Amino acid sequence: MALDRIQLTTFRNHPATRLDGTRAFNLLVGENGAGKTNVLEALSLLAPGRGLRRAALPDLAAQHGPGTFAISAELGDGVQIGTGTLAERPSRRTVQINGAEVPAVRLGEWLSLGWLTPVMDRLFLEGAGARRRFLDRLVLALEPGHARHAARLEGALRERNRLLADPAEPDPLWLDGLEAQLAEAGALVAQARARLIERLSAALRDLPAAPFARPELAYLPGGPLAQQALVTALGESRRRDRAAGRTLVGPHRDELAVTMAGKDQPAADCSTGEQKAMLISITLAHAGLLEAARPAVLLLDEVAAHLDPLRRAALFERLREGTAQVWLTGTELAPFEAITQEATVWRVIDGRVERV
Template sequence: MPLHLNRLTISHFRSHLHVSLEPDARPVVLFGPNGAGKTNLIEAVSLFSPGRGMRRASAQDMTRRPESLGWKVSGLVETPEGLQDIAFQSEQGTPRQVRINDKPTPQTRLGELVRLLWLLPSMDRLWIEGAEGRRRFLDRMTLSFFPNHGEASLTYEKAMRERNRLLKDQVRDPAWYKALEAQMARTGALIHSNRMDALERIADAQQQASTSFPAAQLDLIQTEGEMPVGEADLRTALEESRFRDIASGRTLVGPHRADLYGVFATKGVPAADSSTGEQKALLISLVLSNARALVDDFGAAPIVLLDEVAAHLDATRRAALYDEISALGAQAWMTGTGPELFTELGSRAQYFEVTETDKGTAVTKRGGL
């Protein structure tokens, strides 16, 4: 049974007062006018992956206004481990709580059960903006292969915040730093190893694929200086960098300083120098390659969220995208302003029209195209 949501229920989430959908394993098309709430629906789906969702929003930001009563998202998910009843809830801005089969559960368990990828319009400038966005993109790919990656990243960031506090306070006693740097070295080495392994899997998937989308050569580089990769090397680098870090008030060495460098493979042109259309095609190619690699690694294609992706593709590229999604067997949730953007999918997908009403948002299932 392919990985998919077969029920999604939303209450007081963003613009939605109450929505209940019962999709099957096929791709899901959400169409309707701008502002109707399509992206809010797929944001709800993104919560089934560890983290803060595709918008990285706080629990309070997700609540429907003006009521601000809190919100709930729940769903039945077919996974390789069987049917799972997963629910998320936040009461009046409190951190969201995760329950799986009615039992409180840490977010890390989500990464073991559900693999989820997304591509959003805000990511179109990924190659030409700051390194932080590219690291986040890489870490989402990495998390899809290694559920422990999120926990390692959180542990690393917590230790780094403590170290940065010492640096800003001009603390020079080495005893204050050793335990924090040991923790950063251990988790930082794991973060780097996971990232490099993920890039290797993506590269293999691209090489083996028959696809209409261009391949990207990816590499991990350090924004400044050399990149210490092993635990011992990173611990030594942190120790040697203390006085420089004290002068700057922050940690200047480690995996948080890495950057993802991409090249349009067939042309040998850096992704940042490629055309807007080529950059978009490279991102689509990477998401598809990530999905292919997960079929081998996880045993099922991931759930894929594609927000407004069809609007910037011509009919040929749209048809190629839909063919590849269908071949993967992925439940891809796609949004667009009108059903004509999905003509090439035909009966391979299921269609839901999203409209605004006096009482909020209505989501109505429509027949195939």
């Protein structure tokens, strides 16, 4: 079992919530606004990264609490993990494993997390930046060190853009140094994205074609994947980049292209139902990759309500075949009738959780 004895303290609208006796399926039921997704968000913070809402840390603390929050859980092998903030540093995240403070990236050594939320339904309609963030989150669940490379890339890119936008001519040697940093981190980020797309594509080919639409994925790099080739491309693009006031080549311009297999149609042009089905297929394929790496947790927010009975049954059956611990939310029990006997069920009411 991945997670048990979960404790939320002054997190969002949960003053003190405890969830014990988890199983392979875990179901949170309650009205809209009761705090179901807040539980999933808390669980998502037990992994590297900013969680499923990417919220600022001060926003996670309960409004009428001490201004801090804490989340803790026990892994099936007795390991205690936790995260939160302290009163003396509310804008800095603290992470502990077995009582010892560690960098957040260490969480990825113990647990892999994936999720699907209603906000992601617009993934194929938004700009390329949303798909890059989606891609990086999938990579991070498999390769925790990706967060460090992405942060170095972002820092070097921000500084290079600042120099390019300055009216004064930038120092070429300074640009050389920044471009070397950008290329080193950028090549690692781009290569990790490419590896993931290759693995995901293979996993998607192994999934049944029905009843969910099968997506075909393509990685469209915004620059060379090799470090030295990226250094060269950045140097050659300086004049053009200076005219634009920003860097026009590199992994910050990568794109994830998704088409629906069989129709050869871009995902953005598919129906809402087809887009949802492709997202579910990607999520299930990624969950399979997570299960092969370390204990895995899959968070599915309001996913069953938007599926017809055939697809709901197929989803539950595929989840049964995996080893990931699954957390689902819904406003009522009816859509989950097929799994309620094998699930731990909680009713969520205004930030309080009662086991059914």
